[in-house]
Amino acid sequence: MxxxxxxxxxxxxxxxxxxxxxxxxxxxxxxxxxxxxxxxxxxxxxxxxxxxxxxxxxxxxxxxxxxxxxxxxxxxxxxxGLMKRNPRNNPNKAKPGKKRLEREAAEAEKAKEAAEAAAAPAEEAPAEDSAA
Known part of the structure; x- marks a missing residue:
């Protein structure tokens, strides 16, 4: 029992x-x-x-x-005060899950590509103006 x-x-x-x-x-x-x-x-x-x-x-x-x-x-x-409780420590509980990490990586990649695309036409635009 x-x-x-x-x-x-x-x-x-x-x-x-x-x-x-x-x-x-x-x-x-x-x-x-x-x-x-x-x-x-x-x-x-x-x-x-x-x-x-x-x-x-x-x-x-x-x-x-x-x-x-x-x-x-x-x-x-x-x-x-009747007993002593040992606190637990689970550092993995606060970490984000696998799916969230994948989504964040995809968003970071998309943001990087958008930044590169925004920077590339700015460099090409003056070259076209000088040829005209």
């Missing part, structure tokens, strides 16, 4: 509200859970004290018996 501390979504359409719950890892996101240990309201401002509410005693209990928090819940627990 693997227990996770995770978010269960509640609230209306386009108005999310999450319950922080201890649940079996195989149960559905919004399905059955063992115990509710807090709430998270993302609609409130980040500095609002009611944005995240945790029952610290129950969170400590579930962490002590081996419950694994999800990444988002680990951030909340880290902010509350």
């Amino acid at each position: 693997s227990v996770k501390i995770r978010l269960a979504r509640g609230g209306a359409k386009k108005r999310p509200y999450y319950y922080i719950v201890a649940a079996h890892s195989t149960s559905p996101r919004d399905g059955r859970y063992i115990e509710q240990v807090g709430t998270f309201n993302p609609m409130l401002k980040k500095d609002d004290e009611n944005r995240v509410n945790l029952n610290l005693d129950r969170c400590k209990h579930w962490l002590s018996v081996g419950a694994q928090p999800t990444d988002r819940v680990a951030r909340f627990l880290d902010a509350a």
